[in-house]
Amino acid sequence: MATKKVESKIEIPAMDFRMATLHVVGDSPLIVHAWSEKAKRMMLEKQMKKATKGKEVRDPFAEFLDSLYWLSERPADVTPENFSEVAKTAKFGFPALAFKAAAIDAAYQQGLIEKKTTLRGAILVIGEMAEIRGSIPVMREDMCRIGQGSADLRYRGEFKEWETDLTVRYNAGAVSLEQIVNAFTAGGFACGVGEWRPAKDGNFGMFHIE
Numbered sequence: 004m005a006t007k008k009v010e011s012k013i014e015i016p017a018m019d020f021r022m023a024t025l026h027v028v029g030d031s032p033l034i035v036h037a038w039s040e041k042a043k044r045m046m047l048e049k050q051m052k053k054a055t056k057g058k059e060v061r062d063p064f065a066e067f068l069d070s071l072y073w074l075s076e077r078p079a080d081v082t083p084e085n086f087s088e089v090a091k092t093a094k095f096g097f098p099a100l101a102f103k104a105a106a107i108d109a110a111y112q113q114g115l116i117e118k119k120t121t122l123r124g125a126i127l128v129i130g131e132m133a134e135i136r137g138s139i140p141v142m143r144e145d146m147c148r149i150g151q152g153s154a155d156l157r158y159r160g161e162f163k164e165w166e167t168d169l170t171v172r173y174n175a176g177a178v179s180l181e182q183i184v185n186a187f188t189a190g191g192f193a194c195g196v197g198e199w200r201p202a203k204d205g206n207f208g209m210f211h212i213e
Contacts, residue, residue, distance in 0.1 A: 019175040025187055027102065029165040030209040033135065034143065034198035035097060036159045037072045066158040067142040072096040074134060090139040095162075096132035097196065102169055102210075103128045105190030106183075108202065113189055115182070122186060125177040129170040137165035159198060188212050 064083050074094035081089050107123055110116045140160040147157045173183055191210035192201070199205030 021173060021175045021180075023171050023173065023180055023183070025169040025171055025184065026213045027133075027167045027169060027187075027191070027210050028213050029137070029162070030191065030211055031195075031207050033097070033162045033165050033196065033208050034159055035072060035095075035135075035140070035162070036070050036157070036198050063144070063156075063158040064142065067160055070159040071140060072098070072132060072135075074132060087139055095135050095140065095160075097135050097167070099128045099130050099133040099169060101196040102133065102187065102190065105194035105196055105200075105202070106186040107190070109189035109193040110186040112193060115186060115189065122178065124174075126171055126173040126183060129172060133167040133169055135162055135165050135167050138163045184212050 068077070068081060072095055074096045075092075077093075078089055103123075103126065106126075107116075107119050110122055111119050116122050140162050143157075143159050143161045145157045145159065147155055149155050169187075171183060173180070188211055191212070194200060194202040195205075195208035195210070197208035200208040
């Protein structure tokens, strides 16, 4: 006997995309450490097995400048003496995705979501860099442990006081704005951003949402 072919229709509900701005306020200093062009070049040369030159004399101030995420053009004549004046008009940033990563990790750790993919696919932080506003960055000198138990000094920028704004696009059918704010607030407390953040056994880079 001939069988009757039954067609099934799958209905996919329309996506409810919305935009929101989250005002992030730092609760503890933010330590930044951007990859310098020199560090990236050395990494590439090592991977390509090229011969490298002997160690150069270190310049702590240059390493400090390289650690900052410059959004405005970095002047060629920055010195320790004129940095404060330069920084007053310069713009600095921080990777925006770091805030999303902190929110997702904290929401998962605290049981706000069952799977990280749920929130990862429901929100999108617009832009590569979030502009950091606040105090003029200062240079830190920190002792850090590297391979095989040896130690080294690191010179990095620190914002004592800071804030930023994140533009978020989200699927309101999957997550509410209140849930997003809660996740980012949890991220600011439990994970943080930057060096020596709570997720790395520190207490820097903590923040909340206002």
